[in-house]
Amino acid sequence: MPAALAVAAMFSIMPALIRADALDDVRRRGVLVWGADQEGGGPFVYPDPADPDRVIGFEVELAELLAQALGVHARFFQADWTTLPEFLENDTIHVVLNGYESTPGRNARMLSTRPYYIYQLQLLAREDDQRIERFEDLCNPPRGGRYSVGVLGGSAAATFLGDSCGSAVAAYEYDGNTNAMAQVRSGVHDATLQDLPIAVFYHRKPQGRGLKFVGPPVGRGYYVMYVRKGETRLAEAINAALRSAISDGRLRAIYERYELWNNAQEALASASAESAGAQEATGLAAVRRYGPVLVRSAGMTVLLSLASMPLAMAIGLAVELARRYGPKILGRMLTLYVEVIRGTPVMLQLYVIYFLMPKVVGVGLNPIIAAIAGLAINYSAYEAEVYRAGLSAIPTGQMEAALALGMSKAIALRRIIIPQAVRLVIPPVTNDFISVFKDTSICSVIAVVELTKQYNMLANNTSAVLEVAAMTGLLYLAMSYPLSVVARRAEARLAGLPSRVTA
């Protein structure tokens, strides 16, 4: 008992020991660790074209300015944009500095600094597209159609678009900014809504070629930095550094280098982010608020898996039968197919199908179709190997006996060999089915929002992380467990007697 008490006491003290005041930690170590994602790209933080090991961007200069004011060095930490708050909360970084818009959800979870930039949103469309002239046109498409718009997942643009147009537009959420621009250029989407700095930065770069600004900027909000909740000293130190950089023009100088300075920024000196978060839902209220959207994205997960896996099984079986019984040259080509598909990441395959194919073929695929195709192709290689093992396990005497009865090879396969092999491959195929459920999360790279992506976006914008995580876990379990049960039943049923031979 005393030992247990001691352990309990240790655990209650330990966070306090580890969680030294962030500002003290910065000074003691002599570094300010700031987190951002290079995938977000310019002008924020992006790889230096001259030396890809180095990052450049206005936020890099801003971080250096802050570090200098604190008398320390700045150290960049790379992480996925949506997971930056987790890295803040587990003490990996001191500050999130990466175009984070001030939102009530974030303000409830983390402590916001004063704004360092006033952003607006800019609509971009293809240069030759005359249909959309102003942002408002987006919400009023002709003849009951819907414009398809790409945005950065979880960004203010996504929220603004949803608030302004609701379901009158089809919004697709991407991981990176330039991906959405590329898909507008290739005709997959009609327009993209971007933070103005991004639109300006890429307008003259190859990524922005062929796109035009549509109408004046819309919306308005603040980019703020976030520190851990309760770290008021660090926040104050950062605010002081920002104030002095604003008043002596150093901040303006940075923004001018990146062509980010505009009249809106004049308000920076007097702007202050609402420091208090809005009333945040927690517990059951969080379940009620976020449950429906999570269930909807679980529906996408189910759709992707149920559509892609049967396809993968069919393609895999066809590949293996052709390898086994088809001409030798075809067999070699298919073995190469299997090796190439198995040997490359599914993410790369999705990129090729969704981003590169439109450039080569000139026709773009709907993201959901591309996701289903990508998963089906990827898994077909694994299924072909599973069938190979299953078919190899059937003794050659079975085929000989069937042929000796005068069956054609096709009938022998269909009636004698494959039914026996199917029973053998049910367990490994079930395994793959369950893993495709989880692999669907990779489809977020091509703007398909399924359960994991939805979780990431919500967790990034709310303080009810625990509730959202628990719901997400339960939903995954609710999807994969019935599948195991069905598979076990199927196995048991196939092991039983088929009632009669049917022709």
Next chain:
Amino acid sequence: MIAISNLTKRYGPTEVLRGASLEVRRGETAVVIGASGGGKSTLLRCVNALETFDSGTIEVGGIGLHPGPHSGEDEADRKRLRRRVGMVFQQFHLFPHFTIRQNVMSGPIYALGLSVEEAACRAKALLERVGLADKADARPETLSGGQQQRVAIARALANEPEAILFDEPTSALDPRMTREVLAVMADLAASGQTMMVVSHAMGFVRRSASRVHVMVDGRIIESGTPEQVLDSPQSPQTRALLAETGD
């Protein structure tokens, strides 16, 4: 019915068949005996095109088989031939996912295209004939080896073939089960079914064979009635073989 002449076949450097010739007339029970590795099974498997051969000719009921690898164009010929010539294997090769009845029905339905009713009717009669009517709904793995081989014979008979090939049908069975299978085969032979049998069972040869062929090193070195071959063998190799099998 079956005419084999000058058949040769090699597996890599090994010559398995070196000009084997033999003939099986309609209604005849021809038994091929010989030491293991002498090419008996290979010869039998060439007759229904489960094996290819390098040179020579095979003619079965008017259908000729060509030397060399199987080609797609000949598949129809091979199917036609196999529907007329049944085969029973040493290891039975029943279909494990089918019941006994379904095994017997599989040839008529999937090869001959008969209706399920007609196939079931044949299966019923044949299972009675091999003494396994009560096992119709059982699965193959619940049967003894002897019973499985009797089912395999019924399955081969269900196509109503003009000839049946038996590839060492009792080699995987113990003596008691061997007896029950040989009894079914003897019954078939007596009913005038054309049969070509590869076997070591000398009792069966003596009682049921119309002709015996002795195969040594890929050739038929001696042929005759059981009395001629077993009682007064002409070749020293036949005498050596018979001495080994103890008949």
